[in-house]
Amino acid sequence: MIVIDTNVLIEIFDKKSQKGDEALNKIIESNENIIITAINLHEILYGLQKYAKPIKEILQLPVLNYTKKDAKLAAELELKIEKTGTTIRRTDAMIAAITINNNASLYTLDLKHFKPLEPLGLKLFP
Numbered sequence: 001m002i003v004i005d006t007n008v009l010i011e012i013f014d015k016k017s018q019k020g021d022e023a024l025n026k027i028i029e030s031n032e033n034i035i036i037t038a039i040n041l042h043e044i045l046y047g048l049q050k051y052a053k054p055i056k057e058i059l060q061l062p063v064l065n066y067t068k069k070d071a072k073l074a075a076e077l078e079l080k081i082e083k084t085g086t087t088i089r090r091t092d093a094m095i096a097a098i099t100i101n102n103n104a105s106l107y108t109l110d111l112k113h114f115k116p117l118e119p120l121g122l123k124l125f126p
Helices: 006-013 018-030 038-050 068-083 090-101 111-120
Strands: 002-004 034-037 105-107 123-125
Touching: 002 018, 002 090, 006 018, 006 038, 018 105, 034 038, 034 090, 038 090, 068 090, 068 111, 090 105, 090 111, 111 123
Parallel strands: 002 034, 002 105, 105 123
Antiparallel strands: none
């Protein structure tokens, strides 16, 4: 299973984006089930509604909810990263926790934010 990050969704929905075409092809070639988190759904709906873009397609994707187990892990991840002297966006910690707890891989174009979480159990795609 692959959790698709918001920045990948944005590129895919941008019909002029070569990066989006490449991302979509990687996803299709992987033959993996794809899913988004409730956090990603919020982020993408905000942007789509703000810029008056259609939202029908995004609502068809399955969504992983944010649970107590995810909240516990997200807080632990955020604290561990802070102890290294860097910070992580809270929503990124939440997305990472959901991904880890569902034994999935995260497909993101924002490696700067998520790469530090690999030693803590986050699997990145591809």
